[in-house]
Amino acid sequence: MNELLRKIDFGNEAGDDLSPEEILNFFVEQKPFIEYLNSKNKILLATAKKGVGKSALIRWIEAKVSEIDKRNPLVIRVTGSDLVRSCFKLTNTLRLPNDYIRDWMIRICAIINRRIGAQLSIALTDDQIAMVESAELDGFKNRNILSALTERLTKLLPSIQKIKEQIPNEIEILKRFSNKTVWFLVDDLDATYQRTEQENLELSTFFSACRYLSMRTNGIIFRATMRTDVWTMIRRYDESLDKFEQYVSDISWSQADFRTLLFKRIEYQMNQLGLQATTPPQHVTKTEVEEHMIDKVFEKRMLWGSTEKRTYKVIYTLSYHRPRWAIQLCKLTQKEAIEKEANLIAKSHIDTVWGEYGTKRIADLIAEHKHQCSNIEELLVGFRGAKRRMDRPTLLKWISNHITNHMSPIIEGREEKNPLDIAHFLYRLGFIVARVDDKENNEYEHYYFSDMPDFLSTRTNDDFGSVWEIHPCYREALDIKKMNKYQKNRRLAR
Numbered sequence: 001m002n003e004l005l006r007k008i009d010f011g012n013e014a015g016d017d018l019s020p021e022e023i024l025n026f027f028v029e030q031k032p033f034i035e036y037l038n039s040k041n042k043i044l045l046a047t048a049k050k051g052v053g054k055s056a057l058i059r060w061i062e063a064k065v066s067e068i069d070k071r072n073p074l075v076i077r078v079t080g081s082d083l084v085r086s087c088f089k090l091t092n093t094l095r096l097p098n099d100y101i102r103d104w105m106i107r108i109c110a111i112i113n114r115r116i117g118a119q120l121s122i123a124l125t126d127d128q129i130a131m132v133e134s135a136e137l138d139g140f141k142n143r144n145i146l147s148a149l150t151e152r153l154t155k156l157l158p159s160i161q162k163i164k165e166q167i168p169n170e171i172e173i174l175k176r177f178s179n180k181t182v183w184f185l186v187d188d189l190d191a192t193y194q195r196t197e198q199e200n201l202e203l204s205t206f207f208s209a210c211r212y213l214s215m216r217t218n219g220i221i222f223r224a225t226m227r228t229d230v231w232t233m234i235r236r237y238d239e240s241l242d243k244f245e246q247y248v249s250d251i252s253w254s255q256a257d258f259r260t261l262l263f264k265r266i267e268y269q270m271n272q273l274g275l276q277a278t279t280p281p282q283h284v285t286k287t288e289v290e291e292h293m294i295d296k297v298f299e300k301r302m303l304w305g306s307t308e309k310r311t312y313k314v315i316y317t318l319s320y321h322r323p324r325w326a327i328q329l330c331k332l333t334q335k336e337a338i339e340k341e342a343n344l345i346a347k348s349h350i351d352t353v354w355g356e357y358g359t360k361r362i363a364d365l366i367a368e369h370k371h372q373c374s375n376i377e378e379l380l381v382g383f384r385g386a387k388r389r390m391d392r393p394t395l396l397k398w399i400s401n402h403i404t405n406h407m408s409p410i411i412e413g414r415e416e417k418n419p420l421d422i423a424h425f426l427y428r429l430g431f432i433v434a435r436v437d438d439k440e441n442n443e444y445e446h447y448y449f450s451d452m453p454d455f456l457s458t459r460t461n462d463d464f465g466s467v468w469e470i471h472p473c474y475r476e477a478l479d480i481k482k483m484n485k486y487q488k489n490r491r492l493a494r
Contacts (some may be wrong), residue, residue: 002343005297007268010330016057016079016187025123025268027060036061037068041182042214042221045244046229048251048429051324051366054225057251058187061223065183074146075179076115076451080191083107087494090155103209104209112149112182146180147364182219186224190446193230195371195412203230204238211244227371229428233412240390250450253323256287258316262325262330263290266297295344297334302347311345318350320430320473329357358477365474369429375409379422380431383470384478389435395423395468423468424456434466 011026012018018026036044036057048054062077064431085103088110094100164492189206193199210222226234228250253261270277271291280292291300291310319326330345332353337345366377373379382402391396399419408415411425426432427449433456434447447455447466455463470478 002297004266004270004273004275004340005334006338007273008266008297008334010265010327011268013324013327013331013450015053015059015324018056018059020059020066022268023056023059023063024067025262026261027056028257028264029060030257033057033060034271035249038109038222039065039069039221043210043244043247044223045231046223046250046251047226047231047248048225049322051254051389052251052366053250053323054112055187055249057324058185058223058225060184061090062185071181073183074112075183075185076111076113077185077187078111079156079187080189081113081194083186083189084192085250097201097208100202100205101212104206105213108209108213109145109149112145112184116146128141144180145213146182146219148217161234161391164360176248180219180449182220184220184222186222189224189226190310193227193371194235200234202239204234205242207241207244227368231368255313255315255316258319258321258323258326259287259290259294259310259312261326262312262315263293263296265327267474270296297345298304299344299346314347314350318357318473319352325361325473328360329353332357354476355479358474361380361473362477365429365431368415373409373411373425377406378407379403379409379426380474381477383431386470386478388475389467389469391465391467394464395432399423409471411468420459427468430469430471433465433471435469436466 009346011022022302035041036046046057047055058077062075065073065075085107088107089105092103094103108452145427159267190203192204204390207223210224213220214222231248235245267277276291280289285294291312294312300311301308302311302314304314304317315326315329319329329350333345333349335353336349340349342349362380364382367416369376372387381397383398386398387394396419399422401407403422404417409422410416411422416422416425427434430448435444436447437444452455452463454461457464469475
């Protein structure tokens with residue numbers, strides 16, 4: 001049996017749980033990501049669906065900044081849940097947008113204060129932090145933010161010393177923080193988002209607070225991540241965010257990126273295991289080197305539809321271009337291949353776990369978009385047993401017969417009865433995708449909402465004659481017969 005297949009660990013699925021060593025070895029450094037390391041870019045927001053690599057990007061920024069910036073900056077990484085008001089015992093009532101903006105600035109400054117205190121072993125109480133936070137924020141204008149904060153913290157030290165003995169030169173050490181750069185990294189800013197009016201206002205004003213602090217002070221750099229659909233709703237809610245649009249970019253993965261992802265994970269594991277890789281022929285391309293490594297664990301090609309494709313391209317499709325889902329699929333197929341005592345992961349192993357994998361994907365889709373539609377599970381289950389491909393009239397008829405005849409789902413606060421509107425929502429989610437066939441060349445092309453956002457949006461356009469497919473990652477889980485067959489085989493194998 002293939003020793004590498006048996007021993008390889010494809011790594012943690014969650015980017016925020018990776019160690020600095022792992023993130024520096026695993027991370028696929030796409031060209032657009034270099035901008036996130038440029039300190040001249042004071043604010044950048046990365047948007048993406050769940051599992052696409054938002055947390056990994058934040059961890060990579062944290063690791064790289066600490067590695068490449070010799071000025072020893074203060075790097076602070078938090079999550080959206082670390083920034084909720086209850087963490088700061090803030091109880092005052094917020095009414096106007098400016099109240100929210102100021103509140104965000106207080107929370108950001110409080111996080112910096114606490115990090116300084118933790119590094120210097122200064123026992124700052126909530127009351128003492130509040131004294132610093134309550135200082136007039138306009139006093140920061142045109143000053144380095146750390147200089148302003150450390151100056152105010154220094155004034156607290158005499159009273160702190162009366163309570164608890166501190167290191168003898170704490171004031172001098174505190175002064176060393178002055179004029180440093182702060183990298184303020186926020187992962188999953190929308191972690192607690194439930195699409196209420198108050199949350200829309202609170203999230204939208206966060207970006208205004210970042211702009212205010214970056215313009216009025218020196219030495220603070222913001223990096224944040226948010227789900228794509230949440231940003232879209234926040235942007236629609238607050239027109240003033242048109243000024244922030246220039247700082248936003250969406251994370252996307254190409255097939256080549258996925259090839260590199262698998263290559264890096266396999267290469268890292270071979271080095272960890274002390275296994276020697278056979279050297280590919282000289283004068284080969286980067287693509288050939290990476291494919292050579294992937295072929296040590298996976299079948300070189302797999303039958304996909306009527307043609308054979310490179311394995312990483314099949315994984316790219318089935319994982320819906322999401323690295324986390326790809327790693328989950330790799331682990332499931334690896335386990336199946338080991339049980340079957342195979343030398344390589346083959347298409348048959350993917351076929352066996354496809355139903356179980358699809359069930360996980362549907363659960364993820366429901367969790368990801370529950371805030372947009374509380375009835376989303378019923379919408380998805382309504383497609384159980386549907387044909388894999390449908391033209392537009394057939395798709396709308398299916399939705400009418402299996403969904404709107406039984407319920408009127410609430411989508412983003414509106415009751416929807418029109419099958420076309422429901423179809424467009426499912427298209428936005430990526431549950432269904434457009435397929436356009438090129439019969440002359442026996443080829444086809446898939447189009448996603450990001451490619452053609454106006455598909456399924458009007459009654460007068462036939463979307464270039466597209467047919468509609470349930471995305472392959474969900475398809476098997478909605479075919480009850482195949483699911484039952486899989487479960488039966490699993491029970492018999494026990």
